[in-house]
Amino acid sequence: MQFGILGPLEVRSAGGEPIAVGGPRPRALLALLLLEAGRTVGVDRLIDGQYGEDPPAGAANAVQAQISRLRRNLPADLIEFHGAGYRLAVSPEDVDAHRFERLAREGRRLLAAGQHAGAAATLTEALDL
Structure with missing residues (x-):
């Protein structure tokens, strides 16, 4: 579900x-x-x-x-x-708000690590929720 x-x-x-x-x-x-x-x-x-x-x-x-x-x-x-x-x-992965929080954290982590393309893709996925 x-x-x-x-x-x-x-x-x-x-x-x-x-x-x-x-x-x-x-x-x-x-x-x-x-x-x-x-x-x-x-x-x-x-x-x-x-x-x-x-x-x-x-x-x-x-x-x-x-x-x-x-x-x-x-x-x-x-x-x-x-x-x-x-x-x-x-x-929590079954709930969009929790998925959003996880993806946003991951996107920030990727951005801080200089992985801009991965960060952009992950943050876009979060925003698409």
Whole structure:
């Protein structure tokens, strides 16, 4: 699967087909998990990301319901529960923002090493994301 968060949230199957992930709240929740791809994100952080400093009563239950909606639209084992949080079981390379950061770092490294053609190609690849 491939995930795009550098523009509007996009989810694509391995074959490139778009996958709908639901309304604004589940999409925002998925974006929060994608920012930390492969790492557990605490429920408190997810609540804060969804509702800010003044969450409604039952916000934890609302997050749990949104996770359930996401699980219905995504492969079942993609979102894992770990203790007090959730983990999106994807590689950072599956997320365009993380690929961009890696390519930008590599491009800067190549530029500093005087490898201008390689730097230009790598940085162009990053910008094309």
